[in-house]
Amino acid sequence: xxxxxxxxxxxxxxxxxxxxxxxxxxxxxxxxxxxxxxxxxxxxxxxxxxxxxxxxxxxxxxxxxxxxxxxxxxxxxxxxxxxxxxxxxxxxxxxxxxxxxxxxxxxxxxxxxxxxxxxxxxxxxxxxxxxxxxxxxxxxxxxxxxxxxxxxxxxxxxxxxxxxxxxxxxxxxxxxxxxxxxxxxxxxxxxxxxxxxxxxxxxxxxxxxxxxxxxxxxxxxxxxxxxxxxxxxxxxxxxxxxxxxxxxxxxxxxxxxxxxxxxxxxxxxxxxxxxxxxxxxxxxxxxxxxxxxxxxxxxxxxxxxxxxxxxxxxxxxxxxxxxxxxxxxxxxxxxxxxxxxxxxxxxxxxxxxxxxx
Amino acid sequence: xxxxxxxxxxxxxxxxxxxxxxxxxxxxxxxxxxxxxxxxxxxxxxxxxxxxxxxxxxxxxxxxxxxxxxxxxxxxxxxxxxxxxxxxxxxxxxxxxxxxxxxxxxxxxxxxxxxxxxxxxxxxxxxxxxxxxxxxxxxxxxxxxxxxxxxxxxxxxxxxxxxxxxxxxxxxxxxxxxxxxxxxxxxxxxxxxxxxxxxxxxxxxxxxxxxxxxxxxxxxxxxxxxxxxxxxxxxxxxxxxxxxxxxxxxxxxxxxxxxxxxxxxxxxxxxxxxxxxxxxxxxxxxxxxxxxxxxxxxxxxxxxxxxxxxxxxxxxxxxxxxxxxxxxxxxxxxxxxxxxxxxxxxxxxxxxxxxxxxxxxxxxxxxxxxxxxxxxxxxxxxxxxxxxxxxxxxxxxxxxxxxxxxxxxxxxxxxxxxxxxxxxxxxxxxxxxxxxxxxxxxxxxxxxxxxxxxxxxxxxxxxxxxxxxxxxxxxxxxxxxxxxxxxxxxxxxxxxxxxxxxxxxxxxxxxxxxxxxxxxxxxxxxxxxx
Numbered sequence: 082x083x084x085x086x087x088x089x090x091x092x093x094x095x096x097x098x099x100x101x102x103x104x105x106x107x108x109x110x111x112x113x114x115x116x117x118x119x120x121x122x123x124x125x126x127x128x129x130x131x132x133x134x135x136x137x138x139x140x141x142x143x144x145x146x147x148x149x150x151x152x153x154x155x156x157x158x159x160x161x162x163x164x165x166x167x168x169x170x171x172x173x174x175x176x177x178x179x180x181x182x183x184x185x186x187x188x189x190x191x192x193x194x195x196x197x198x199x200x201x202x203x204x205x206x207x208x209x210x211x212x213x214x215x216x217x218x219x220x221x222x223x224x225x226x227x228x229x230x231x232x233x234x235x236x237x238x239x240x241x242x243x244x245x246x247x248x249x250x251x252x253x254x255x256x257x258x259x260x261x262x263x264x265x266x267x268x269x270x271x272x273x274x275x276x277x278x279x280x281x282x283x284x285x286x287x288x289x290x291x292x293x294x295x296x297x298x299x300x301x302x303x304x305x306x307x308x309x310x311x312x313x314x315x316x317x318x319x320x321x322x323x324x325x326x327x328x329x330x331x332x333x334x335x336x337x338x339x340x341x342x343x344x345x346x347x348x349x350x351x352x353x354x355x356x357x358x359x360x361x362x363x364x365x366x367x368x369x370x371x372x373x374x375x376x377x378x379x380x381x382x383x384x385x386x387x388x389x390x391x392x393x394x395x396x397x398x399x400x401x402x403x404x405x406x407x408x409x410x411x412x413x414x415x416x417x418x419x420x421x422x423x424x425x426x427x428x429x430x431x432x433x434x435x436x437x438x
Numbered sequence: 439x440x441x442x443x444x445x446x447x448x449x450x451x452x453x454x455x456x457x458x459x460x461x462x463x464x465x466x467x468x469x470x471x472x473x474x475x476x477x478x479x480x481x482x483x484x485x486x487x488x489x490x491x492x493x494x495x496x497x498x499x500x501x502x503x504x505x506x507x508x509x510x511x512x513x514x515x516x517x518x519x520x521x522x523x524x525x526x527x528x529x530x531x532x533x534x535x536x537x538x539x540x541x542x543x544x545x546x547x548x549x550x551x552x553x554x555x556x557x558x559x560x561x562x563x564x565x566x567x568x569x570x571x572x573x574x575x576x577x578x579x580x581x582x583x584x585x586x587x588x589x590x591x592x593x594x595x596x597x598x599x600x601x602x603x604x605x606x607x608x609x610x611x612x613x614x615x616x617x618x619x620x621x622x623x624x625x626x627x628x629x630x631x632x633x634x635x636x637x638x639x640x641x642x643x644x645x646x647x648x649x650x651x652x653x654x655x656x657x658x659x660x661x662x663x664x665x666x667x668x669x670x671x672x673x674x675x676x677x678x679x680x681x682x683x684x685x686x687x688x689x690x691x692x693x694x695x696x697x698x699x700x701x702x703x704x705x706x707x708x709x710x711x712x713x714x715x716x717x718x719x720x721x722x723x724x725x726x727x728x729x730x731x732x733x734x735x736x737x738x739x740x741x742x743x744x745x746x747x748x749x750x751x752x753x754x755x756x757x758x759x760x761x762x763x764x765x766x767x768x769x770x771x772x773x774x775x776x777x778x779x780x781x782x783x784x785x786x787x788x789x790x791x792x793x794x795x796x797x798x799x800x801x802x803x804x805x806x807x808x809x810x811x812x813x814x815x816x817x818x819x820x821x822x823x824x825x826x827x828x829x830x831x832x833x834x835x836x837x838x839x840x841x842x843x844x845x846x847x848x849x850x851x852x853x854x855x856x857x858x859x860x861x862x863x864x865x866x867x868x869x870x871x872x873x874x875x876x877x878x879x880x881x882x883x884x885x886x887x888x889x890x891x892x893x894x895x896x897x898x899x900x901x902x903x904x905x906x907x908x909x910x911x912x913x914x915x916x917x918x919x920x921x922x923x924x925x926x927x928x929x930x931x932x933x934x935x936x937x938x939x940x941x942x943x944x945x946x947x948x949x950x951x952x953x954x955x956x957x958x959x960x961x962x963x964x965x966x967x968x
Contacts, residue, residue: 132839134846139480141488141565142845143863145886148563183480184653185637195654250684258688265694266685271471271676274658275650385680387655395477395654398840 113417117410124409125169128402129162135400139182156182169406178410179403183396188407191392196411197282198268199381199388202308203373209312210319211366215355217316218323222331223350233320240317245310245376249383252310264302266385273299307384311377315369322365326358359430367419375412464693468673470949470966473686474699476657476679482648483636484615485558488565490861491677493612493958495657498675500615500642501666503533503552503592504606506865508962511955512774514606514865518552518616518643519592524602528911531605535590540664541618542640542647549586555617556584556594558631566613568886569863573605574598599909601916603776607866612959617641645670645964654679659963670964671951690715690944696968697952698944702814703762706944717944719762723772723956724939725870726764726859728823730932732894734854736806740930741798747784747934748791749830750823756937759818767938769924770860770874774956776913777867777920781928791830803831809847810857812838819936820857848892859939860889865957867920868908874933875904875923893932900926 136153153159157168172179178188221233256262264270268284273296277287285304288296330336331354339349378390385391389408396404465471478489484500487493505517516522519533539547560570560580574597575583584594596605608614618641622632625639632641640648645667646659657677663669678695680686686698687705691712709715730737730746737743752766771778795803810820817838824834834855839847848856862869877890878901884891900923907919928935941954951965 131843132846133842134849137845137849138842139565142849143488143568144565145568145571146884148565148567151563185481185634191653250682253685253688258692265689265692266680267678268655270694271469271678272466274656274676382681383685385678385682385685387652387679391654391681398477398842399480400842 109421116417117413120409120413121170121173121406122166124406125166125402126162128400128405129165131397131400133398133400135182135402138399138401173410178407181396181404181407182401183399183404188403191404192389192407192411194282195387195389195392197279198284198386199374199377199390201283201285201304202311202377202380202386202388203370205304205308206311206315206373207366207370209309210315210369213312214316214319215323215362218320219327219350219355221320221324222327225328230324233324237317237320240313241321244379245314246379246383248310248313249307249380252306253383256306263306264299266303266383268300268303268386269296270299270303307380307386311373311380314376315373318369318372319362319365323358323362326361327354330354330357356430360427363423363426363430367423371412371416371419374415465696466674467968470672470675470697470952470963470968471695472675472677472697472699473680473689473695474677475681475683476677477654477681479651479653479657481637482640482651483564483633484555484612484617485562485566485631486564486633486637487612490958494961495648495659495677496612496615497644497959497961498646498659498963499640499644499648500612500617501539501547501644502611502616503556503609503614505610506955506960508960508965511960514603514610517610518547519609522606528600528602528605529597530593530595531602532587533592535592536666537590539643539666541621541643542662542664543618543621544664545618545620546589547616547618547643548589549592550589551619552592552616553584553586553594554619555615557581558617559613562631562633564633566611569608569611569613572598573600573608601868601908601910603913603916604866604868604908607864610959611864616643618643645962646675649674665964667964671967672963675963675966687944690946693946696946696949699941701942701944703759703942706762706942709944714947715944716947716949717942718953719940719942720954721765721772721774721956722939722941722954723774724859724861725767725770725772725935726819726857726937726939728934728936729848729853729856729858729889729893730934731851731854732896732932733851734806736798736800736804737854737932739798741794742800743930743932745791745794745798745830746827746832748787748794749827749832750784750934750936751786751826752782752936753785755819755822759822760815760937762940762942763815764937764939766936768928768935770870770927770933770935771867771920771924772862772870772938772956775862775865775867775870777917777924779921779924781921781925783928784934786826788826788829795831800831803833805833805835807837807854808834808857809837809839809844809853809855811841811844813841816841816857823857849887851892851894862957865959867916868904871904871907871920871923874927874931876901878902889933890931895932 136149136158140148140152157165180186181188181191184191217233221230224230257265277284277291277293277296280287280290284300285297288300336349336354339353340346377388378394381388381390393405393408474491476491479491480489481487482492482495484496487496502517503519504514507515516536518535518539520536522531522533524531535549541547557580560567560575561577587593621641622636625632625635627634638651645662645665647662649658649660651657656679659675661669661673680689683700683702683705687701689695690698706717709717730743732738756764756766766782767773768784769779769781795801808820808824810816820836824836827834844856847853848858860870860873873888874890875897876888877895878898880891880894880896890897903919903923907916907923910916910919927933943954945952948968950967954961
């Protein structure tokens with residue numbers, strides 16, 4: 082008897098334990114698929130109604146009508162839009178995002194080339210934003226209404242409201258043209274170009290891997306200004322959010338209790354209160370990162386930074402729809418990925434989330 | 439407190455860390471670095487390329503059958519060909535190739551390479567194919583009409599009646615570049631005659647070879663020591679895609695680029711006193727015009743068209759916002775072209791325009807939609823035109839759009855009035871005459887869409903003259919025909935032809951020998967020194 086019972090329990094447990102994650106995975110996959118369908122649908126139809134003619138982008142204004150029509154058929158634009166969309170979906174399912182008009186390369190290849198440049202920029206910007214933004218937010222909360230708070234509020238308001246385009250130019254004028262502290266627009270000096278072979282595509286990392294110190298310093302010197310400017314923008318957001326989260330925490334009774342128990346105010350603020358806002362901050366940071374990726378268009382234009390933003394802008398102006406769609410999907414993937422990642426991180430920073438699982 | 443201090447220290451130290459490695463990067467002595475907006479670059483293949491920037495690169499990468507050289511850009515000379523003869527009926531052209539020419543790969547340039555290169559333009563049927571199909575060549579006959587009779591002799595026949603000077607000019611276009619057959623065919627995919635490989639590689643015999651094209655980033659060219667005129671002075675030419683003109687200016691002032699191509703007047707002006715920088719202006723061949731739509735009732739009336747030509751402040755614009763970038767040229771041929779005339783009959787004259795409009799039956803004027811591109815210098819022109827037209831009573835509703843969007847509207851004949859420009863395709867008057875004065879099929883499905891078609895200007899008789907001028911063998915007679923055509927178009931056509939442009943180029947003071955010509959075909963890198 083006992084043996085049988087044990088077996089049943091084990092079977093129950095096995096099926097039960099497996100069923101839940103499978104169901105969860107199913108739900109997740111379904112929602113991801115739905116998100117993508119929506120994303121492709123909206124982008125595709127917007128792309129088809131913009132009044133720029135992709136055929137003209139390829140053949141030029143002066144080609145004969147025969148050539149024009151031939152290319153139109155070649156890229157499938159002679160079909161009704163729903164048919165075009167269906168064909169596109171079928172191709173995506175097979176992992177084929179089509180070729181870019183501009184580069185004639187598969188869009189996936191292009192994205193693998195441009196994305197690391199944006200990633201490098203965004204990661205450093207995020208680090209700057211978080212490393213400076215959180216302490217500033219905490220400081221503002223603990224000094225609420227005093228001059229520190231006002232200064233931080235002013236600094237973040239500036240970051241909120243100044244056009245990144247203008248900020249970039251002013252930054253270049255000051256730190257590159259006048260002071261000469263950093264290198265100019267572009268990812269690397271012409272003389273260092275093509276020395277390092279791309280492994281990760283992140284120039285700073287690749288140059289370290291290959292032990293090319295000079296290339297590393299040059300790449301970093303090119304990177305630091307645009308990253309700081311993007312970082313400043315995310316700093317503004319992170320600091321504002323941290324401040325309001327912290328204010329909510331500092332009102333809680335446990336803060337008073339711990340202080341009454343004689344803990345140092347420093348410990349109460351930086352360990353206990355800050356510890357409790359991490360869950361919210363993880364979401365903020367994930368969102369900030371997503372914003373950085375898609376918000377890089379203007380920064381990349383000013384800094385001639387050959388990343389995703391520049392690629393997508395260029396593609397849009399040339400009606401290079403495959404490239405625009407591919408880029409949009411990539412940003413979508415990143416957002417979904419970040420969401421999943423922050424889901425994973427919650428239990429690490431919040432024991433309650435751990436127990437719920 | 440200590441945290442704050444540490445943060446502050448870090449904030450200050452971070453930029454200083456780079457101060458040491460900073461960065462007065464003058465460009466390398468043997469390299470020219472150019473800043474340019476390269477967002478239009480699509481392909482380097484001579485049988486496919488039709489964008490301004492790649493035409494310029496192509497000029498410096500490939501050699502052509504005939505060409506205009508830097509030393510005298512007004513004189514057609516041999517490129518791949520050393521000399522040529524033309525049969526008395528002007529139908530058979532025989533070219534003797536220059537001896538001892540080599541491709542960058544080291545192989546000799548043969549007549550077979552040249553014949554194949556011309557054939558593939560027609561067979562691939564991409565954007566530039568129309569240049570050669572006007573000779574009567576098509577996919578089926580081009581292999582018999584264009585042949586290498588021996589390794590150093592190319593012979594081709596044309597089936598259309600065309601002036602020999604026009605044929606030779608067509609052979610000086612980028613499409614008439616010699617491509618190394620062996621290399622291209624070694625990279626052929628699905629019978630594309632090497633097209634997809636040649637989009638981003640070169641198989642050429644010109645002064646430079648294409649080392650790399652990184653879309654949205656840069657184009658790198660390297661000197662070809664085997665070039666028949668000898669290796670060029672500069673070992674490398676790097677063209678960086680700098681989308682933002684203000685950024686180009688900073689890079690130029692700092693010496694990180696040697697040449698900036700896209701600076702606007704408000705960026706050039708402050709640099710005038712800078713002794714490290716020189717700004718030069720070179721005439722180019724783009725014709726800027728207003729295009730009407732003659733399906734629109736008002737503009738069918740010749741008096742209205744004439745009135746509109748009196749409502750543009752040609753000289754005022756050239757003296758102010760367009761200074762240094764444009765000259766007034768009201769005829770459709772740019773100054774410098776065969777047959778170009780100085781014919782500028784119109785100036786701003788509001789009273790005259792009002793009188794004409796009254797005669798036409800519109801004493802109170804009328805309204806029109808005016809479509810114009812949304813960037814400078816287009817915006818400068820369109821706003822001024824809007825204002826002066828209003829003085830005469832013509833109210834323009836200005837719609838500013840992306841240039842490519844405007845092109846689609848114009849080609850679809852969905853405009854009422856557009857502002858646009860025309861760049862000739864080759865250094866021959868026919869290129870412009872064939873668009874401003876050619877429309878004998880005004881239906882919705884013509885074979886080509888010349889500007890006269892786009893404006894609904896149905897001119898079967900004038901089209902005959904245009905085609906006859908293209909065939910005229912006597913050059914003086916030909917010039918006279920074009921003079922006559924230009925006057926007719928300016929006087930009666932649905933175009934307000936206004937300006938011919940100039941390119942303004944800002945360079946480091948030590949850069950010598952770079953100038954831009956009427957066309958991209960005349961922009962040579964091999965003469966640059968520094």
